[in-house]
Amino acid sequence: MTSKNVLLICTAGMSSSFLVSKMQETVKMRGLDMKISAVSASEAERKLNTIPVDYLLLSPQVRYLKPSFEKSLENNQPVIYVIDQTDYAMMNTGKIVDDLV
Structure with missing residues (x-):
């Protein structure tokens, strides 16, 4: 199984970094090979151009950016x-x- 890169896009915040930490714990407990990081919406394009991303997660606050x-x-x-x-x-x-795998 190859490692999957997950990028969470949010408005800026503290809640997303906490969510990433909890997701990393969940992934580790399940033995999944995922690297998870978060960036603000304003940093997203730059980050997407520098790392491969398999899953792009959008927080509810930035769902309007999906299109x-x-x-x-x-x-x-x-x-x-x-x-x-x-x-x-x-x-x-x-x-x-679960929704990702």
Whole structure:
């Protein structure tokens, strides 16, 4: 199994870094090979040009960006997934990881 790169796009914040930490714990507990990182929406394009991304997660606050990411990434498109608002708020990383695998 090859490692999967997951990039979480958010508005800026603290909650996304906490979510990434919890997701990393979930992935480790399940024995999955995923590298997870987060960037703000303003940093996303730069980051997407510097690392390979298999899964692009959008926090509920930036779900409106999905069409622009689909268009800009159409030649090398990762799976783009908008995290459910309740799962994001409850830090339900088990469900979020389940939705990816």
